Structures are given as C-alpha cells and as structure tokens.
Amino acid sequence: MTETTDGPDDDPDDPGNAGSVDATTIIDGEAVAADVRADVTSHVETLEAAGVTPGLATVLMSDDPASETYVSMKQRDCEEVGIESVHVEIDADAPAEELYDAIDDLNGRDDVHGILVQLPVPDHVDRRSVLRRIDPEKDVDGFHPENVGRLVAGDARFKPCTPHGVQKLLAAYDVETEGADAVVVGRSDIVGKPMANLLIQKSPTGNATTTVCHSRTENLEGKLAAADIVVAAAGIPEFVDGSMLQDGATVIDVGINRVDADTEKGYELVGDVEYESAKDVAEAITPVPGGVGPMTRAMLLYNTVKAAGLRHDVDVNLD
Numbered sequence: 548m549t550e551t552t553d554g555p556d557d558d559p560d561d562p563g564n565a566g567s568v569d570a571t572t573i574i575d576g577e578a579v580a581a582d583v584r585a586d587v588t589s590h591v592e593t594l595e596a597a598g599v600t601p602g603l604a605t606v607l608m609s610d611d612p613a614s615e616t617y618v619s620m621k622q623r624d625c626e627e628v629g630i631e632s633v634h635v636e637i638d639a640d641a642p643a644e645e646l647y648d649a650i651d652d653l654n655g656r657d658d659v660h661g662i663l664v665q666l667p668v669p670d671h672v673d674r675r676s677v678l679r680r681i682d683p684e685k686d687v688d689g690f691h692p693e694n695v696g697r698l699v700a701g702d703a704r705f706k707p708c709t710p711h712g713v714q715k716l717l718a719a720y721d722v723e724t725e726g727a728d729a730v731v732v733g734r735s736d737i738v739g740k741p742m743a744n745l746l747i748q749k750s751p752t753g754n755a756t757t758t759v760c761h762s763r764t765e766n767l768e769g770k771l772a773a774a775d776i777v778v779a780a781a782g783i784p785e786f787v788d789g790s791m792l793q794d795g796a797t798v799i800d801v802g803i804n805r806v807d808a809d810t811e812k813g814y815e816l817v818g819d820v821e822y823e824s825a826k827d828v829a830e831a832i833t834p835v836p837g838g839v840g841p842m843t844r845a846m847l848l849y850n851t852v853k854a855a856g857l858r859h860d861v862d863v864n865l866d
Contacts, residue, residue, distance in 0.1 A: 572720065572831040574799075576712075579719045580841035584628055587848045590863040591629040594855055601855035602631040603661040603687070603847070604653045608646050608672065610639050614665050621663070624844050630851055633659055643672040647680055654682040660858055661687035661851035684858065687850035690736065698741060701748050704857070705850045710742040712842025713778060713799050714752040720831055722776065722797050725754035730770050732787065732819070733780035734761045738801055742778055767791075779819035789824030798825050798832040801839050 594601055603625050605618050618634070625632040633656075635649050646668070653662050662685045664677050678686075683693040689707040697704050706714075717724060729746050733739035739759060746755040755776065760767050762781075771777060771791040779787050780801035792798065802819030818835035826832055833839055849865065856863035 571826050571829055573826075574716055574720055574831055574833045574838060576716060576833060576838040576841045579716055580712075580845040582719070583715065583842070583845040583849060584624070587630075587845070587852050588628045590852045590856070590865065593863050594852065594859070594861055595629070597859065597861045599855055599859045599861060600629075600631050600658070601661075601852050602633060602656075602659045603663065603851045604633040604635065604656075604659045606635045606637065606646070606649055606653070606662065606664045608637040608639055608641070608668050609665065611667075614667075618665050621844060621847060624848055625851075628848055630848060631658065639669050643676075646672060646677065650677070650680045654680075654685065659685065660855040661685055661847075663688055663847065685854060687847060687854055689741070689850070695736075695741075699744055705853065706745065706846075707737060707741045708846035708850065709738050709780075709801060709839060709843045710745050711849075712839060712846045713742060713801070714745055715842060715846070716799065716833065716839070717776075717797070718752050722831065724752050724776065727755045727775040728773055729755040729757045729776040729778065730760055730774040731757060731778045731780065732760045732767075732771075733778075733782065733801070734759055735780065735782075738778075738780040742780065746776075746778075777820075781819050783819055784817050785821040786819045787825065788821035789826070789828045792825060792828050794828050795830040796828070798829045799839065800833050800835050803835060803840060 591601060605621055607614060607618050622632045622634060637645055637649060653659050662681050668674055668677055678690045679692060681691055683691040686694050687705055689705040694704050698706060724746060731739050731743045743757045743759045746753055746757045758770055760770055768791050772793055774793060774796055776797045777792065778799045778801060782802060784804040784806050798820055800818035800820040804817050805814045806817055808815035816836055852863055853865045
C-alpha cells in the first residue's frame with residue numbers, strides 16, 4: 548500500500564547522507580478505498596442476513612458529461628459491493644418542482660436508504676433547497692442542515708464523504724493528528740468546513756490545531772510553512788507548491804482539475820498542489836488521480852450501508 552520515492556538530498560555518494568535515506572510516502576487512495584469496499588461488502592452481507600438489501604438512489608439533473616460519468620461510476624461501485632442502485636434522470640431544463648417531487652418519492656421508498664443528488668444542479672434550481680428536501684436519515688452526502696449540525700456537535704450521523712475519506716487515509720498511514728498544526732486551504736461546505744471540524748474534534752484522527760485559509764487569507768505562505776498537515780481544497784490548479792511547505796509535512800490534495808495538455812484527450816488532471824515540487828519536501832503526499840478521489844466514492848458506499856443499518860436497527864459495526 549505504500550510507495551516511496553527518494554528525497555531531493557538522497558545522494559548515496561554524499562558522506563552527509565551515509566546511512567540514512569529520506570523518502571516520501573505516496574499515499575495510495577486506491578488501496579485504502581479497496582479496503583473500505585471490502586469492509587462494506589462484509590457489512591452488506593450482515594444486512595442481507597437480516598433481510599435487508601441496502602439501496603442507493605442517484606439523481607441526475609444535468610447534461611454535463613462529467614456528472615454523467617460520476618453517476619455511472621457510483622452505480623458500478625454499488626454493484627460491486629452488493630448495494631442496489633436506483634437511478635433517476637431529470638431533464639436539465641425541467642422545472643425545479645420536478646426534482647423536488649423525485650426526491651419526495653425517494654424519501655418515501657423503503658428500498659432506498661441513501662439519496663445522492665449529483666451536483667451541480669442547473670442555475671434555476673436552488674441547491675440549498677435541494678439538500679434540505681432530502682430526508683436527513685437518507686442524506687448519505689451529509690449535507691442536510693441537521694446532519695451538518697450533528698457533525699459540528701461531535702455526534703455525526705453521516706460524515707461528508709470526502710473529509711471522512713481524508714480521515715481514513717490519515718489513519719491508514721498512521722499520520723499523527725493529535726497536537727499537529729493542520730491547515731485546510733478552502734472553506735467550502737462540501738470539503739473545507741467539515742474537514743476542519745473533523746480535525747479539531749476529540750477523536751483518534753482529530754485533536755489537531757486547525758487553521759482554515761481561503762482567498763482572503765493574508766500570509767498564506769507563512770501559515771502553510773508552519774503546517775504539519777496540509778489539506779488543499781481550493782479548487783485552483785497547482786495552487787500550492789513545494790516552496791510553501793514545511794519539510795516533512797503531510798499533504799492531502801483534494802483538488803481534481805482539468806487543464807489543457809498535449810495529450811490524446813487534450814487535457815490532464817492535476818490537483819490543487821504542484822505535485823513534483825511538493826513531493827520533494829513532503830513526508831507523505833496524495834497523488835492526483837489515485838489519492839482522495841477513490842476514497843470519496845468508497846465513503847459514499849460506507850454511508851449507504853450505515854444508513855440501512857440505522858433504518859432497520861441492524862448493527863453493522865461502522866464507526
């Protein structure tokens with residue numbers, strides 16, 4: 548599960564390096580996500596033994612190819628672990644009420660334990676109204692105000708998938724968060740805010756001293772230079788580079804950005820961190836792709852199984 552690369556000063560012919568080789572740990576999100584999916588599959592079997600088949604509904608109101616791809620990937624993930632998949636497509640030009648009615652229908656279905664509305668929704672649909680419409684007990688994204696409140700209070704029903712996935716990566720690689728200085732770059736409702744809340748809470752993957760930075764943060768470089776853990780979620784390609792980081796920092800790159808490139812597809816995927824320069828100074832770093840992305844999908848399955856267990860009072864032993 549661990550891949551290492553030689554650090555910048557690891558010249559074996561340099562007497563100053565004799566007997567010691569620094570290395571950067573490449574955090575393998577694919578491998579950790581596979582472990583989570585295997586755990587989810589086991590819990591699906593526990594539910595089925597109790598007569599329950601967990602079900603996840605995906606709702607797509609978009610003609611964006613990327614959104615269509617994300618939904619199809621989630622459907623395939625469900626099939627692999629034994630979760631029933633229900634899919635609803637709504638024309639992007641349809642009235643908002645059509646989406647609300649579809650959510651209401653899914654809220655009332657006994658075979659649906661989790662509901663995910665693929666974001667973004669069209670401009671004429673209010674995103675917050677959509678999130679509030681979902682039954683909080685089926686809100687496997689963790690975005691309903693009730694679930695946000697429970698998260699902040701330290702009594703989460705569902706942790707948002709990406710921040711929870713980051714927690715799992717930190718735990719899998721034994722990254723010490725207690726007492727660490729952590730910087731979250733980005734303050735979105737989806738990643739930045741819940742990530743900061745999880746890092747400060749009293750838990751084995753919390754107890755960090757956490758700073759949230761954003762577009763109006765002064766002296767961002769100074770804050771990053773003092774950080775033991777950096778979670779980059781600004782949505783800006785290669786925004787953070789190695790010169791900004793403390794030697795030995797753990798770098799979690801949440802960003803997935805398409806940039807023009809001379810490739811067959813005409814683009815390449817990069818993170819919010821400039822990988823090559825950051826890799827030279829980080830103790831551990833997530834690649835893009837293959838880092839946080841697989842964890843987000845795996846934690847959606849995790850939350851769906853948890854929702855089914857809570858709904859039917861079946862103990863599936865999920866933390």
